Amino acid sequence: MKDHLETAPVIDAVRNQGVCPFCQLREMVEKQTVERYLGGSVMEPDIRIRTNAVGFCRNHHQLLMAQKDYHGYALMMQTRLRTVAEQLTPAVKGIAGISLFGQKNASALQRQLAESTGRCLICENMADTVSRYMDIFMKLYRESAPFRADYERGSGVCLYDLPLLIQKAQTHLMPAQRKDFMATLSRQMTASLGTAQEDLDALCSSFHYGSEHKNNPRIHEALERAVNLLRGKTF
Ligand SMILES: [Zn+2]
Ligand SMILES: [Zn+2]
Numbered sequence: 001m002k003d004h005l006e007t008a009p010v011i012d013a014v015r016n017q018g019v020c021p022f023c024q025l026r027e028m029v030e031k032q033t034v035e036r037y038l039g040g041s042v043m044e045p046d047i048r049i050r051t052n053a054v055g056f057c058r059n060h061h062q063l064l065m066a067q068k069d070y071h072g073y074a075l076m077m078q079t080r081l082r083t084v085a086e087q088l089t090p091a092v093k094g095i096a097g098i099s100l101f102g103q104k105n106a107s108a109l110q111r112q113l114a115e116s117t118g119r120c121l122i123c124e125n126m127a128d129t130v131s132r133y134m135d136i137f138m139k140l141y142r143e144s145a146p147f148r149a150d151y152e153r154g155s156g157v158c159l160y161d162l163p164l165l166i167q168k169a170q171t172h173l174m175p176a177q178r179k180d181f182m183a184t185l186s187r188q189m190t191a192s193l194g195t196a197q198e199d200l201d202a203l204c205s206s207f208h209y210g211s212e213h214k215n216n217p218r219i220h221e222a223l224e225r226a227v228n229l230l231r232g233k234t235f
Pocket of ligand 1: 020021022023024157158159160161232233
């Protein structure tokens with residue numbers, strides 16, 4: 001299959017079983033994006049325009065700070081803050097008149113705040129890239145029998161990635177293949193939910209005095225696995 005650079009991460013993620021492949025890909029994209037924004041590209045005009053306009057969520061500000069590139073981060077935030085300040089100045093000045101004009105001014109301020117500070121460039125980049133990787137996943141699933149076999153041996157995906165994967169299968173796969181895909185996915189998700197529950201039950205029992213579950217290998221990272229299944233890779 002051509003486009004090796006694009007397909008290789010998807011093939012690797014599917015082969016690396018036990019963690020949702022799209023969570024693995026998301027984590028990879030997140031790491032690359034955080035490093036890129038604070039690498040040499042901090043001064044690249046098109047990246048600068050986007051970081052100024054969109055900004056970052058709390059989680060990604062923490063990751064950016066953890067890079068310890070304080071000079072690059074400060075430069076990026078200098079122009080980001082200036083952009084937000086310019087956007088918000090009229091609405092902020094309007095706060096003084098909110099008690100006079102009531103709800104109208106307050107909701108205009110809320111809308112402006114949401115537009116100026118409610119987005120995250122890294123989150124948006126991760127979502128776009130994972131969506132593109134799902135398209136590649138579907139192409140591989142359609143065209144490669146070994147890839148299908150690798151995928152079918154795995155335990156499916158997390159509940160966070162499940163809805164988009166179903167949507168992609170509906171648009172990318174022909175009816176017969178789609179039927180097989182959905183049957184496999186349903187089997188995988190049923191098994192994953194059952195296993196996660198049993199593992200967590202064993203972990204909770206292990207806290208009881210004299211429990212037989214103290215040395216049960218199932219309890220190892222059962223809590224992390226349950227959260228990762230529910231919310232996407234968190235731990
Ligand atoms: Zn996932
Ligand atoms: Zn974010």
